[in-house]
Amino acid sequence: MLTFALLMGLGAAYLARGWAVDRFAAPTTDDGVPVVVAALQIPFGKKLEKSDLKVVNMPRSMVPRGAYEESAAIESTVAMTTIYPGEVILKEKVVAFGGGSALSAVIEPNKRAVTVRVNDVIGVAGFLMPGNRVDVVSAIPQGNRRYLSRTLLENVKVLAVDQTASPEKDKPVIVRAVTLELGSDEAEELVKATQEGVVQLALRNPLDDTMRPAPEPEPVKEEIVAKPPAPKPAPRRVVATSSRVTIIRGTEVSTSKVSM
Numbered sequence: 265m266l267t268f269a270l271l272m273g274l275g276a277a278y279l280a281r282g283w284a285v286d287r288f289a290a291p292t293t294d295d296g297v298p299v300v301v302a303a304l305q306i307p308f309g310k311k312l313e314k315s316d317l318k319v320v321n322m323p324r325s326m327v328p329r330g331a332y333e334e335s336a337a338i339e340s341t342v343a344m345t346t347i348y349p350g351e352v353i354l355k356e357k358v359v360a361f362g363g364g365s366a367l368s369a370v371i372e373p374n375k376r377a378v379t380v381r382v383n384d385v386i387g388v389a390g391f392l393m394p395g396n397r398v399d400v401v402s403a404i405p406q407g408n409r410r411y412l413s414r415t416l417l418e419n420v421k422v423l424a425v426d427q428t429a430s431p432e433k434d435k436p437v438i439v440r441a442v443t444l445e446l447g448s449d450e451a452e453e454l455v456k457a458t459q460e461g462v463v464q465l466a467l468r469n470p471l472d473d474t475m476r477p478a479p480e481p482e483p484v485k486e487e488i489v490a491k492p493p494a495p496k497p498a499p500r501r502v503v504a505t506s507s508r509v510t511i512i513r514g515t516e517v518s519t520s521k522v523s524m
Contacts, residue, residue: 296321299352300332306347308394309367312338312358330354342369367424371445377423378451379443380458380465387425388467390438396422397468398444400454404461416457418475419468421445 303318310316317335331352332338341358361369371377384390392398400417424443442465446454457463511518 297324297327298333299327300335300338302347302349302351302353304349306343308343308346309370310343311361312341312343314339317353328352328354330356344370367443371423375445375447376451377443378446378454379441380454380463382439382442382465384438386462386464387439387442388465391467392422392425392439392442392465394422394424394428397470397472398422399466399468400444400457401464401466402457402461403464404457411461415476416453416463417446417450419473420450 298319299322300317301320303316306312306316314335317338319333319335331354338353338358340361342361344357344359347353347357359369367377380386388398397419399415400420401413402416403411403413406412421444422442423445425437425439426441444454454463508519511520
């Protein structure tokens with residue numbers, strides 16, 4: 265009986281071992297597929313070249329959507345963000361280059377790049393960096409040292425500071441010009457404000473996307489129309505209420521007025 269129990273125990277242990285191996289064994293990996301990654305750090309706005317890219321093999325299950333399999337497909341495109349060494353290059357991180365400067369390729373559709381002159385105060389003491397968001401405040405002189413100020417634009421993207429479009433700066437630098445990404449109407453307002461007075465940039469928290477409520481329209485004042493004067497009453501016709509009576513006394517004739 266002892267031998268039989270020992271054999272049964274060994275059989276149970278063998279079956280449990282086989283079940284555990286099948287249950288917890290690592291899944292077999294699929295065949296690797298080519299994926300294009302960055303060979304070195306690619307700064308924002310740089311035109312991609314062959315030397316910036318390399319192709320590595322990755323398991324198909326680990327390849328993110330939007331990855332490229334051939335480096336030739338993304339050569340001469342422009343990086344829309346900083347790409348670090350070994351990072352998979354996705355379609356959302358590059359844009360086609362149509363000529364001109366690399367900065368023009370990263371401007372959003374229906375937007376314009378407008379540059380404003382700044383100093384150490386207007387440029388937020390040099391803490392502005394590409395990719396920041398700012399508000400534009402306008403101040404227009406009203407005479408006698410009085411100014412009319414208002415928030416002209418809100419949540420505007422900074423494309424570049426001076427000739428730098430890379431967001432890798434980590435130290436404040438005093439700059440002379442800041443390039444903003446604006447719509448056509450916003451660009452007109454900004455240019456008009458710079459001619460009429462001065463503008464000030466206000467740096468926003470990158471997580472703050474709140475906007476000021478639109479001002480309520482002023483109530484429409486009803487036009488007061490003067491009423492024509494009332495017509496004068498027609499003059500009343502005075503009717504005589506007296507009459508004459510002729511009195512004859514013998515040969516004398518007299519007339520007397522009698523009230524009715």
